[in-house]
Amino acid sequence: MSEDEAEISRVTRSKVEAKASYNIMSKWYDMVAGFAEKKCRNTGLQKLSAKEGEVVLDIGFGTGHSILALAQSVGNSGKVYGIDISEGMCNIAQSRVRAAELSDRVALKCGDAAKPHFEANFFFSVFMSFTLELFDTPEIPIVLHECQRVLRRGGRICIVAMSKEGKANVMMNLYEWIHAKLPKYVDCRPIFVQESLEDVGFQIVDVTKMSMVRLPVEIVVAKHVLPE
Ligand SMILES: C[S@@+](CC[C@H](N)C(=O)[O-])C[C@H]1O[C@@H](n2cnc3c(N)ncnc32)[C@H](O)[C@@H]1O
Secondary structure, eight states, rough: TTTTTTOOOOOOOOOOHHHHHHHTTTTHHHIIHHHHHHHHHHHHHHHHOOOTOOEEEEEEEEEEEEHHHHHHHTTTEEEEEESSOOOOHHHHHHHHHHTTTTTTGGGESOOOTSSSOTTTTOEEEEEESOGGGGOOTHHHHHHHHHHHHHHHEEEEEEEEBOOOOOOOOOHHHHHHHHHHHHHHTTOOOBHHHHHHHHTTOOOEEEEEEEETTTTTEEEEEEEEEOOO
């Protein structure tokens, strides 16, 4: 974090409002946001490097591109679970999985990722792209603790998110201004990804900095090292 200890903005939109908004957005998400996010998301998937036979969780899977990629990586003997708050996103992702004939190795759930849904010590890895920055500040450690709970010891997590690390540029200032003015429409904002993971006890393995339409993005891989 910079010396002036920049604070991340709060998220004031309720879960009900977020769900309704992503339900509407699900129909055109790929056309609008999908393309810009693809490069960073794919880099995150590469960095996570899910292996044949692994059991993986994708949080906030959206229209399901990463679910498909992960299902291909884990193969027949592995399994991919996903959770997303929006039924619209769940339906689109489910159709994508069916069309790729990968339903036997994928299980998607509609729900809030801040609440417990999965067994403890169950997953080899957790993937989350452009989703952690949608949770309000006090919820970020709650979501990350939940990730630790469901990960096996030594399990990996990869977070791809808009980053507040470093010097703010014009695009970041503009984005944060829009977030402040239209909190019901733009709920995501840049966050400190590496620091959030360290704060809850993850051990950082790799940090990659990228940008998306000139907005800084952090892709952080970390390991669950706390006792089970
Ligand atoms: C910006 S989209 C990113 C989608 C996908 N990960 C990608 O990279 O294309 C964020 C996703 O997180 C989901 N989401 C938002 N709040 C959530 C929550 N509390 N629990 C689970 N999913 C949530 C939204 O429905 C949406 O599909």
